[in-house]
Amino acid sequence: MEEQISRREAIEKLTQMITPDENSSSENQTNLEDPTTKHPKPPFNKQFQPFPGLASKMEPVPDHGEESYVGSGRLKGRKALVTGGDSGIGRAAAIAFAREGADVAINYLPDEEEDARQVIELIEREGRIAVAIPGDIRDEEFCKRLVSEAVSRLGGIDILVNNAGHQKSNESILDISTEAFDRTMKTNIYAPFWITKAALPHLKPGSSIIGLSSVQAYDPSKDLYDYAQTKAATTSYVKSLAKQLGPKGIRVNGVAPGPVWTALEVSGGQTQENLVKFGDDTPLGRPGQPAELASIFVQLADNNASFATGQIYGSAGGNGQP
Numbered sequence: 001m002e003e004q005i006s007r008r009e010a011i012e013k014l015t016q017m018i019t020p021d022e023n024s025s026s027e028n029q030t031n032l033e034d035p036t037t038k039h040p041k042p043p044f045n046k047q048f049q050p051f052p053g054l055a056s057k058m059e060p061v062p063d064h065g066e067e068s069y070v071g072s073g074r075l076k077g078r079k080a081l082v083t084g085g086d087s088g089i090g091r092a093a094a095i096a097f098a099r100e101g102a103d104v105a106i107n108y109l110p111d112e113e114e115d116a117r118q119v120i121e122l123i124e125r126e127g128r129i130a131v132a133i134p135g136d137i138r139d140e141e142f143c144k145r146l147v148s149e150a151v152s153r154l155g156g157i158d159i160l161v162n163n164a165g166h167q168k169s170n171e172s173i174l175d176i177s178t179e180a181f182d183r184t185m186k187t188n189i190y191a192p193f194w195i196t197k198a199a200l201p202h203l204k205p206g207s208s209i210i211g212l213s214s215v216q217a218y219d220p221s222k223d224l225y226d227y228a229q230t231k232a233a234t235t236s237y238v239k240s241l242a243k244q245l246g247p248k249g250i251r252v253n254g255v256a257p258g259p260v261w262t263a264l265e266v267s268g269g270q271t272q273e274n275l276v277k278f279g280d281d282t283p284l285g286r287p288g289q290p291a292e293l294a295s296i297f298v299q300l301a302d303n304n305a306s307f308a309t310g311q312i313y314g315s316a317g318g319n320g321q322p
């Protein structure tokens with residue numbers, strides 16, 4: 001009898017160990033993060049860098065997921081080309097891709113070598129192939145070289161992120177020179193056209209193309225006359241190309257961020273006045289950090305998202321469309 005009780009006691013103890021007490025377990029296991037306090041809020045210090053700017057010189061330095069992004073093999077063996085992968089949203093995507101098991105090539109402007117080196121190091125630290133291809137994507141010949149070099153050094157390509165972009169705030173249409181207008185159009189519209197054309201012959205069924213739209217596509221600011229048009233064009237090309245390439249098994253989607261704390265914003269993208277209060281009009285009361293968008297790129301590239309094509313995924317802190 002005595003022996004039976006002690007055995008029962010032992011079983012109860014063991015059960016308690018395996019099934020922890022409900023109250024304490026929910027407290028220990030929940031990992032809630034309040035999005036309103038998770039990242040820096042305005043007011044920010046005024047700061048200006050000449051275009052294209054360096055993320056590493058921003059204050060505060062943006063969070064691209066360097067410390068926080070944890071992968072789980074979702075893109076094992078995949079091969080990605082990310083334009084503008086040195087900083088901001090492209091850098092967050094590049095880091096996440098590598099942590100999910102992909103080899104990654106990044107393109108950027110030669111002035112951004114310092115930021116790019118950090119990304120290359122982070123990708124290599126994951127044991128993945130990291131390829132750095134600096135150059136100006138306003139040049140069609142360079143775009144062709146960019147793709148062929150990425151393909152040969154990665155051994156193929158099945159994720160293309162047309163992320164690089166140029167944004168310059170101008171109070172009046174009269175302040176926009178033809179050269180400035182041309183820079184915005186070449187970077188944001190022509191380059192994705194040239195790069196996608198060059199990449200297409202290499203993309204097998206299952207591949208994924210991701211374009212960078214913006215809340216500006218739907219609700220343009222008065223000071224972003226030229227930039228806003230390019231983002232509407234991006235939404236449009238994503239939806240057109242998705243229809244064209246769907247039968248080939250290639251998915252095409254877009255990401256439409258709201259205000260995100262990146263070098264583009266401190267190198268002419270915003271007026272100094274807007275920069276100080278950047279993101280304060282969102283329901284979360286702050287701008288997004290690039291790291292907060294990384295999982296969208298992973299999701300769109302992942303085989304599991306096989307029914308998502310022609311979609312625009314928003315991440316705007318509560319404002320904007322879609």
Ligand code: NAD
Pocket residue numbers: 052055083084085086087088089090107108109112135136137138163164165166167187212213214215256257258259260261262263264265
């Ligand atoms: P970012 O400055 O960190 O990244 C943009 C990158 O574009 C630069 O790093 C640079 O490498 C590249 N680039 C620009 N001109 C180039 C050229 N001629 N040749 C080669 N590379 C060139 O800023 P970001 O905010 O991360 O921008 C990434 C994308 O996100 C852009 O398409 C931008 O329009 C879009 N976006 C940003 C926001 C935001 O609030 N930051 C909002 C909506 C959309």
Ligand code: MG
Pocket residue numbers: 052053054055086087088108112115263
């Ligand atoms: Mg940059």
